[in-house]
Amino acid sequence: MEQVEQQQGASAERRTGKRHSAVLLLGKVCADVPGVCLVHNISASGLMARFVDVPNVGDSITIEVRGLSPVSGTVRWVNGRKAGIQFDSPQPYEQIFSHENEDDTVPRPPRFPVALTADVRLGTHKFTTAMLDISAGGAKLQAEGPVQTGLAGHIVVKPLGTVISGTVCWVQDGRFGFRFVSPLSMDTLAAIVGLR
Incomplete structure (x- = not known):
């Protein structure tokens, strides 16, 4: 019973802030050799994604998705091909749902x-x-x-x-x-x- 409570407490600790599930946006892992990930959910403080090349807990990582500039963060957990990333600073994640950028251009997926x-x-x-x-x-x-x-x-x-x-x-x-x-x-x- 105590172990279940600890796991629930850890999950609650990990997931703070409003989160959007089932976003399913292809993202770009910015590195010397760029990688690909699929973002499943995102908030102002972080995201969860499935990776082709899975990072390790503690890795610094930069990810670009439609509507946001490349965002830096730290890998906090890994489970199979999925990993949770905590951003270095809060992000205006609502922009991924916008049909237009502030400069009237259309947001596009990372190239x-x-x-x-x-x-x-x-x-x-x-x-x-x-x-x-x-x-x-x-x-x-x-x-x-x-x-x-x-x-x-x-x-x-x-x-x-x-x-x-x-x-x-x-x-x-x-x-x-x-x-x-x-x-x-x-x-x-x-x-x-x-x-x-």
């Missing part, structure tokens, strides 16, 4: 720089090009030939062979944005980001 090759098909136009960055919802690629906003098609990320359908959402300075039809899963994004 991961990559140096990969992709086969692209847009309508009848096919070409192989460089992929410059990727997020859960889209990618930036080098444009080859006639690429126009609104064209639908797919990209094949090499060497994985992952096929991703989507639409060209912008074209500028010889590059274009490709918005995915469906967001990538944490494991798929991590596999692509992990290619070196």
Whole structure:
């Protein structure tokens, strides 16, 4: 009985402040080699996430999610692939639910720089090009030939062979944005980001 009370007390101690469950936002672990995590809940004082590369208790960690600048914190607990992070300072976590930033831009998921090759098909136009960055919802690629906003098609990320359908959402300075039809899963994004 005493042990149960201690565990409940420890849980209560860990979880202070208002928390949002089932947020399910893909996050970026900012490091020399960026990592991917899936944030399950978040508050002003911390978050709980599932990690591809699980950190250790006591590690310092910096995580970026949609609507927030990179946030530093400390790993307080680990259970399987999940870990609890206590932020170094309170965060305006409500911003992750905003449809617009203070500067009138749209919050977007964290982007991961990559140096990969992709086969692209847009309508009848096919070409192989460089992929410059990727997020859960889209990618930036080098444009080859006639690429126009609104064209639908797919990209094949090499060497994985992952096929991703989507639409060209912008074209500028010889590059274009490709918005995915469906967001990538944490494991798929991590596999692509992990290619070196």
